[in-house]
Amino acid sequence: MPHNTVAVVGAAETTKLGVVPDMSQIQLHADAALNAMADCGLGPKDIDGIATAVETPVQLAQYLGITPTWVDGTSVGGCSFMIHVRHAAAAIEAGLAKTILVTHGESGKSRVGNPPRSIHPQSLNGQFEQPFGPMGPPSLFTIPVLRYMKTYGVTEEQIAQVAVVQREWAGMNPRATFRNPITTEDVLNSRMIAYPFRLLMCCLVTDGGGALILTSADRAKDFPQKPVYILGTGESVETPMVSQMEDFTSSRAFRVAGPTAFKEAGITHKDVDHLMIYDAFAHLPIYGLEDLGFVGRGEGAPFIAARNTAPGGKLPMNTNGGGLSYMHSGMYGMYALQESVRQMRGIAPAQVPNAKISVCHGVGGMFAASGTIIFTNEQP
């Protein structure tokens, strides 16, 4: 399915990011959605499709006053929003809806209207992982990494440098939660969370939201903002249990979603001007660079350490500061998409000059799922 026939015409984050105790989770969705509608001059009556995760499309449709002809409640973790964009593009092409709203909101820090999620003891995770003491993503997402490090001779210093480089990008972004520069030593001296992972190799925990509005490319020129076209998309899932990943040094879901998007877009890696790789933890950009084929196996960490993805490097990556320094409400994928859209509009705080193609790659769960969106600002 060759794309470039659908565009993002509205995009916004919540007015406030970080610690937002005066908004419940559903209101964070709504705040972002209202900002995105204002961004493109539309109202709820103009929207006929809605997609969201964790909260249901039913809740959001009623709350926002939308009567949809198409809904998508795909909820596979933080890359759900990449997958929503993919499904929305297909739905618009198929004529199932004309104008689709994708929303995210998460009271990850303040936990207002965000009930704790529990793992049922009869689930496979509940039977075969939880009894051994994991407590959320910092103790699960990180489990494959020692095997990766041994396989490729990667050091803790190299993993720390991922966080250092991303902090450099965050320093250029007034909305980033953490902006002060850090050194490799700072990362390696920060509190141990789950060896080999230290605090500064782990994402933030914040409140916030974001929303996107998509429509057909032929309508997109009539909107106030520069259209950002969907050039290629991919999605996949692997396993809900990190212990059952096929390969601890690589994500199968990444290896399906990424190449599917590149093939659909008809581009090669040298065409990519800007890259977002969901960084809930410092190893994810390393896995992403390799699984998407930007570098060879075992080359991701040295590639980042050599400043290829840093400001001034040849492949600017996670230019908002990423989940490690910008913000991370729990399902970060929406914020990666927002940064890709800003870069394609030419309005990002750390704007990549003349960027024409942006790849935005997300993960869901603990290597459970993946979605990839390739954007362009060039007219079809």
Next chain:
Amino acid sequence: MPEPGRALPQPTPETQHFWEGTKAGELRLQRCDDCAKVYFPPRPFCPACASRKVSVFKASGKAVLYSYVIHHRPVPGFKPPYAIAVVQLDEGPRMMTNIVECEQTPEALQLDMPVEVVFEAQNDTIILPFFRPAKG
């Protein structure tokens, strides 16, 4: 009041044989009668070829330490720091576990070191499989 313990599994019809096995001091896996694939976690069909003709068998209990983290945060039933590990069984599948009878340090926990299963009762009905450094 006792302190809350670790999260414990509740067996389902499809996993009953595994948890009955740990009670009998056996680590039970499944093998496909059609394609010979050995797999875990339990299910009454082969994930490789979808055959419903599968058999339960007693695994050797031998494995190597495949990967792990050493968790430093408090979790009910655990005394940090403790390793959350994945072992690769000699028969092929990997499973999550804890490493016992061993210092919970990077120096003591070497990847690819041989380990063997041990069983520890958590209550009257649940016995968990842990692994310790292999003896001899």
